[in-house]
Amino acid sequence: xxxxxxxxxxxxxxxxxxxxxxxxxxxxxxxxxxxxxxxxxxxxxxxxxxxxxxxxxxxxxxxxxxxxxxxxxxxxxxxxxxxxxxxxxxxxxxxxxxxxxxxxxxxxxxxxxxxxxxxxxxxxxxxxxxxxxxxxxxxxxxxxxxxxxxxxxxxxxxxxxxxxxxxxxxxxxxxxxxxxxxxxxxxxxxxxxxxxxxxxxxxxxxxxxxxxxxxxxxxxxxxxxxxxxxxxxxxxxxxxxxxxxxxxxxxxxxxxxxxxxxxxxxxxxxxxxxxxxxxxxxxxxxxxxxxxxxxxxxxxxxxxxxxxxxxxxxxxxxxxxxxxxxxxxxxxxxxxxxxxxxxxxxxxxxxxxxxxxxxxxxxxxxxxxxxxxxxxxxxxxxxxxxxxxxxxxxxxxxxxxxxxxxxxxxxxxxxxxxxxxxxxxxxxxxxxxxxxxxxxxxxxxxxxxxxxxxxxxxxxxxxxxxxxxxxxx
Amino acid sequence: xxxxxxxxxxxxxxxxxxxxxxxxxxxxxxxxxxxxxxxxxxxxxxxxxxxxxxxxxxxxxxxxxxxxxxxxxxxxxxxxxxxxxxxxxxxxxxxxxxxxxxxxxxxxxxxxxxxxxxxxxxxxxxxxxxxxxxxxxxxxxxxxxxx
Numbered sequence: 001x002x003x004x005x006x007x008x009x010x011x012x013x014x015x016x017x018x019x020x021x022x023x024x025x026x027x028x029x030x031x032x033x034x035x036x037x038x039x040x041x042x043x044x045x046x047x048x049x050x051x052x053x054x055x056x057x058x059x060x061x062x063x064x065x066x067x068x069x070x071x072x073x074x075x076x077x078x079x080x081x082x083x084x085x086x087x088x089x090x091x092x093x094x095x096x097x098x099x100x101x102x103x104x105x106x107x108x109x110x111x112x113x114x115x116x117x118x119x120x121x122x123x124x125x126x127x128x129x130x131x132x133x134x135x136x137x138x139x140x141x142x143x144x145x146x147x148x149x150x151x152x153x154x155x156x157x158x159x160x161x162x163x164x165x166x167x168x169x170x171x172x173x174x175x176x177x178x179x180x181x182x183x184x185x186x187x188x189x190x191x192x193x194x195x196x197x198x199x200x201x202x203x204x205x206x207x208x209x210x211x212x213x214x215x216x217x218x219x220x221x222x223x224x225x226x227x228x229x230x231x232x233x234x235x236x237x238x239x240x241x242x243x244x245x246x247x248x249x250x251x252x253x254x255x256x257x258x259x260x261x262x263x264x265x266x267x268x269x270x271x272x273x274x275x276x277x278x279x280x281x282x283x284x285x286x287x288x289x290x291x292x293x294x295x296x297x298x299x300x301x302x303x304x305x306x307x308x309x310x311x312x313x314x315x316x317x318x319x320x321x322x323x324x325x326x327x328x329x330x331x332x333x334x335x336x337x338x339x340x341x342x343x344x345x346x347x348x349x350x351x352x353x354x355x356x357x358x359x360x361x362x363x364x365x366x367x368x369x370x371x372x373x374x375x376x377x378x379x380x381x382x383x384x385x386x387x388x389x390x391x392x393x394x395x396x397x398x399x400x401x402x403x404x405x406x407x408x409x410x411x412x413x414x415x416x417x418x419x420x421x422x423x424x425x426x427x428x429x430x431x432x433x434x435x436x437x438x439x440x441x442x443x444x445x446x447x448x449x450x451x452x453x454x455x456x457x458x459x460x461x462x463x464x465x466x467x468x469x470x471x472x473x
Numbered sequence: 474x475x476x477x478x479x480x481x482x483x484x485x486x487x488x489x490x491x492x493x494x495x496x497x498x499x500x501x502x503x504x505x506x507x508x509x510x511x512x513x514x515x516x517x518x519x520x521x522x523x524x525x526x527x528x529x530x531x532x533x534x535x536x537x538x539x540x541x542x543x544x545x546x547x548x549x550x551x552x553x554x555x556x557x558x559x560x561x562x563x564x565x566x567x568x569x570x571x572x573x574x575x576x577x578x579x580x581x582x583x584x585x586x587x588x589x590x591x592x593x594x595x596x597x598x599x600x601x602x603x604x605x606x607x608x609x610x611x612x613x614x615x616x617x618x619x620x
Contacts, residue, residue, distance in 0.1 A: 070601045070619065094597045094619050131594045189562050200594050201620065239561060242596040242619075246554055249600070254543045266546075266600040404498075404620070 004035070004044075010452045013059070014048055021264065022051040028062040029390075029452050034444075038066065046073040049264050053078065054272075055085015057338055061390055063345050064452035065444070067399035069093070071267030074344035077393040080273065082330060082337040086261065087278045088270035089252065089285070091341030093326035094245045096285055097292035098203075098236030099170075100368040101322040102379065103300060105307075107315060108227040109209040109468060115310050116207070117426050120469040122306040123205060124428035127299055130473030131200045131431075134193030137298065144188050147195065148180035151290030152297055160294075160301040167357045169322040170347065170365075173293040175286035177330075182284035183240070184247040191240025191291060196298035200430075200473035202438055203235040204373060205303070207426075207469035211376065214461040218363045218381050222320055224463050231317060232377055232465065233299050234370050236326065237292035244288045248281040273339050282328070282339075289327055296322060320379075321366035323347065325396035333391050340391050348382030348394035348459050367394050367459045369450055372443035373435075373472070374420050377465045378450045385457030394459040398446040407442040408433070426469035434473045489517030498595075498618045499602070503611060507545075508572035510605070510612040511552055511580065515570045518553050518598075518618065523566045523589045530568050532585030541579040546603050548578055549614060553598040556584075561595075564588065595620055 003018045010029055016022040026047045030038065038044055043066050050072055051060035057079040066075035071090030078091055112119070128135045139147065146154045152173030155161035166172045180188075198205060210228040213219045224230075237244075252269040255277050256262070261270065271277035304317050328341045349356055350364040360366070364382040371377045375398075386392050402410065413432045416439050420427050429435040453459045492499040500517045504510030519527055540555055542548040556567050566589035574581040601617040 070599045070617075094599075131591050186558050186562075190558060239596075243558065246597045250542075250547070250551060250554075253547060253600075266603065269600075 008456070010455050014044070016051065019048055022048060023056050024051050024058040024060055026051045027059040028066055029064045029456050029458070030066070031448065031452060034064060034448065042068045043073040046071065046265070047076065049268060050076055050078045052264060053080060053086055053088065053268065053270065054261060055081040057081060057333070057336065061393065063393070063395040065344065065395045065397055065399045065449045069343060071265050072341065072343045074399060075395065076341070076343050077345045077391055078341045079333060079338040079391045080341070082273050082339050085273055085339065086270035087273045087282055087328060087339050088268055088341065089245045089248045089281055090267045090269065091343055092245065092285055092328050093343045094242045095236040095326055096241035096244060097289035097324045098326045099292065099296065099322060099324040100370050101233045101296045101300065102320040102366070102368050103231040103303065103317040104223045104320045105229045105315065105317050107229050107311070109229055110227065112229060112311060116469060119207065119306065119310045120426040120428050120471060122310050123303055124471050126302040126306045127198055127205060127471065128196065129198040129200070129430050129471065130434065135195060135197040137195045138193045139195060144192065145180040147291055147294045148183055148287035149178055149290070150174060151178065151293050155294050155297040161297050165297065165319045167359065168319040169293060170324055173290070173297065173322070175289050177283055178286035178290050179283035180287050182280045183244055183287045187240045187243035187247065187288070190243045191238055194238040194240065195291070195295055196302060197238060197295070198235050198299065198473060199238055200434060204438070204470060204472040205234070205299070206232045206377070206467045208232055208377065208465040208467050210463050211466040212464040214463060215381065218462045221363050222366060222462070223318060224320065224379065230320070230465055231303055232368070232370060233296050233303070235295060235299065237288045238295065240291050241288040244284050248284065252277055252281070285328060289324065293322065321368060323366070323368050331392070338391070340393070342393055344396045345393045346396045347392055348386040349392050350382045350384040350387045353387070366462070369395060369446065370397050371446040372398050372440050373438045373470055374423065374425055374467055375440050375446055378446070378461065379463040379465065380450070380453065380459035381462050383457055383460055386459060390458050394453050395449050398443040398449055400442055401444050402442040404437040407437050407439055411436045411439040411441060420470070425467050428469070428471045430473040438472065489513045491517060491521055497620050500616045500618055502614045502616070505611045507612055508575050510614055511549060511572055511575070512570035514549060514553060514614055514616060515556055515567065515584070518556065518595070519560065519567055521618065522560060522591050522593055522595060524592045527566045527568055527589060530566060530587045530589070532568055532587045534586050535583045536586050538582045538584060543578065545577055546600070546605055548580060549605060549616060550598050550600055550603065552580060553616065557595055557598060561591070564590070593620070
């Protein structure tokens with residue numbers, strides 16, 4: 001790809017002249033070393049493909065954790081004009097509103113180190129993880145619709161959330177455009193017993209300690225301090241989201257030709273945002289997003305119960321923030337109303353944004369970047385730079401570099417457990433496979449990814465978190 | 474659901490491979506006929522979900538599956554998606570696939586059903602790198618499963 005030009009130390013551009021069907025330039029954030037590796041992957045071709053979407057705004061973007069996805073690359077940020085552009089389920093991903101929530105405590109690691117093993121065991125007991133298992137909540141049809149339509153408003157009524165939780169969640173945990181009637185019945189059936197479950201694969205729950213503070217003022221404003229114990233929850237909309245995306249990819253595939261749309265990749269299937277199909281998907285996606293917020297909230301409730309059981313009733317966990325990294329939002333950028341698809345990318349509203357609640361208006365919003373298992377996670381802040389340059393977007397984590405099968409070949413279970421133990425990490429994994437496939441060597445280095453977004457001014461480092469316990473399926 | 478006839482023999486004898494991919498699984502299925510191809514693909518997906526032991530399952534009941542789609546490739550995706558939905562929602566393994574009636578854009582099939590515990594998870598069946606083509610006197614399909 002000799003047409004790629006470097007426009008800044010960590011910014012690269014593929015001009016629209018590279019291919020006839022590109023409507024805008026494509027741009028990505030990466031170091032030179034990352035670029036050299038990327039040239040072997042399909043991810044760049046996928047980024048170029050996103051620049052062909054009707055209504056796409058300049059530029060089609062990818063974050064430094066870019067890697068191959070379905071249709072859109074993971075790490076893709078594609079803003080499309082709402083008026084005459086398209087919406088694409090592939091630009092959100094199968095796991096609608098996969099995201100991350102950070103909880104903060106009032107204690108330090110040293111204060112609870114003697115009870116950490118017990119806490120990890122209790123959390124593993126109380127939060128269903130792993131494959132093919134439902135949770136303790138089985139929703140009725142009416143409850144399912146209330147979750148889908150109301151998001152965290154349902155969670156408050158059902159006793160899983162408080163109003164102060166809601167303020168710390170993107171969109172207050174409810175996209176108002178949601179419509180349960182747009183969610184396919186099969187999706188509701190698939191999700192009926194999955195509320196409050198973590199899932200498997202790269203979904204996890206970590207107990208952490210704040211290892212380093214980079215920005216004392218923001219850390220203080222958000223309730224973070226050095227040595228503090230935090231909890232990170234990474235999960236999404238489970239089978240309900242997967243089924244919703246599956247169904248709408250199918251539906252849009254059948255109507256695209258009617259709208260005169262042809263695209264280089266079937267997984268880009270889309271419909272005009274203002275069309276009945278486009279609106280139906282938008283409302284269904286919003287409903288699935290609400291399900292995911294409720295999922296993370298019910299898990300929060302279970303973690304709080306475990307916390308109190310082991311550490312006593314005086315201790316509590318507050319929601320620091322909750323971000324989505326697979327979602328499509330209606331946002332204004334440079335005076336144009338856009339559908340911003342973020343697939344493996346996180347919103348990063350900077351200081352002063354009027355959609356942020358008061359407590360984040362001065363600081364900008366927190367951006368939560370989970371590391372791969374056993375490595376550091378980061379808390380960043382959204383910036384004015386992101387508002388100007390990247391449709392207010394940042395990275396979401398580290399991308400895979402080894403397939404699950406390859407990880408099983410090269411990673412020895414006993415060695416991995418020993419390494420995690422030697423690093424002082426309590427491990428509660430439901431299966432050896434679940435641990436091996438998520439070994440740190442299976443992923444790129446999150447420090448490099450975070451380094452790029454900090455260097456390019458898309459987000460600013462606030463704190464680094466290190467795991468002290470990992471719970472997964 | 475109806476009892477499985479004792480003289481029913483499965484079509485899915487032609488085989489499949491499950492290949493590693495960075496964040497997902499590539500299913501490569503083969504069949505002498507399109508019916509056998511679709512049956513092999515289903516068997517491959519079920520093997521990924523429930524393990525090779527399901528080849529030894531003796532189901533006691535059958536279910537009918539009807540699918541319609543825009544074209545043959547979409548039919549394969551929708552066929553596997555329907556099976557995935559049923560398997561993950563009802564915690565069942567599907568085996569012994571018999572494609573009774575198949576056209577370019579629709580099929581009617583029956584499959585044996587047994588309760589089983591999944592050993593792995595599939596989020597969705599995708600169109601990524603999807604292909605169905607003639608090969609070596611038969612058919613071959615590639616389907617990527619999002620895990």
